[in-house]
Amino acid sequence: MPSILVVDDNTKIVDVLAEYLRAGGYDPYLAYDGPQALEIAQKTPPDLALVDIMLPGIDGLELTRTFQARGIPVILVTARADEVDRLVGLELGADDYITKPFSPREVVARVKAVLRRCARAAETQETETLRVGDLAISRDRRAVSVGDLGVELTRTEFDILAAMASHPGRVYSRLQLVEASSDDAYEGYERTIDAHIKNIRRKLGEDPKNPAYVRTVFGVGYKVDAG
Numbered sequence: 250m251p252s253i254l255v256v257d258d259n260t261k262i263v264d265v266l267a268e269y270l271r272a273g274g275y276d277p278y279l280a281y282d283g284p285q286a287l288e289i290a291q292k293t294p295p296d297l298a299l300v301d302i303m304l305p306g307i308d309g310l311e312l313t314r315t316f317q318a319r320g321i322p323v324i325l326v327t328a329r330a331d332e333v334d335r336l337v338g339l340e341l342g343a344d345d346y347i348t349k350p351f352s353p354r355e356v357v358a359r360v361k362a363v364l365r366r367c368a369r370a371a372e373t374q375e376t377e378t379l380r381v382g383d384l385a386i387s388r389d390r391r392a393v394s395v396g397d398l399g400v401e402l403t404r405t406e407f408d409i410l411a412a413m414a415s416h417p418g419r420v421y422s423r424l425q426l427v428e429a430s431s432d433d434a435y436e437g438y439e440r441t442i443d444a445h446i447k448n449i450r451r452k453l454g455e456d457p458k459n460p461a462y463v464r465t466v467f468g469v470g471y472k473v474d475a476g
Contacts, residue, residue, distance in 0.1 A: 255279055275357075283312055287307060302328075326347050326351070386410060403448075405445055413473040417474055
């Protein structure tokens, strides 16, 4: 039974999410502040963490950084409407985010989608190296480089870039990129694709006004093209 660490200083939210997660076949670990969450994760690493951004002791962004370094997928939960928080969370490696108020059923569905994607990535042992100009993507090592420079991408960023690079020139809609990276499509997750694309471009060192690889096709989506 997959274990899910639920971290929120609102006990009612923790209790409700725990109830829905149990009903969905998951084993919830409960924490109400950052230090407690970190202690639980150190003793018994969860399969995924649901982390509120605003936490006592250690905030959710710092927890995200720590969990990602340990290979624990993270879904951020935030009540903030500020896009900056979501972008920072995604840059730190969060796999998804949910904004309060939310449907507990949607949270469980997002958990399922992220775990499914991570399991698929772990099982994939393709040795093919994708090359588009100076961009190289090694699927078996999950490594990306531009020329001689290595590029550090999150799991989701890698999946999105690899999907597009597998068919250079093909235009992918946001929905297709959601499906390529998570198996399940949700409107809320689809909106994060733009943020992931922005992060990918920044990490590849691209000029935002004239990107060399990840290009926007207005009204349709994105493609990888070195031409």
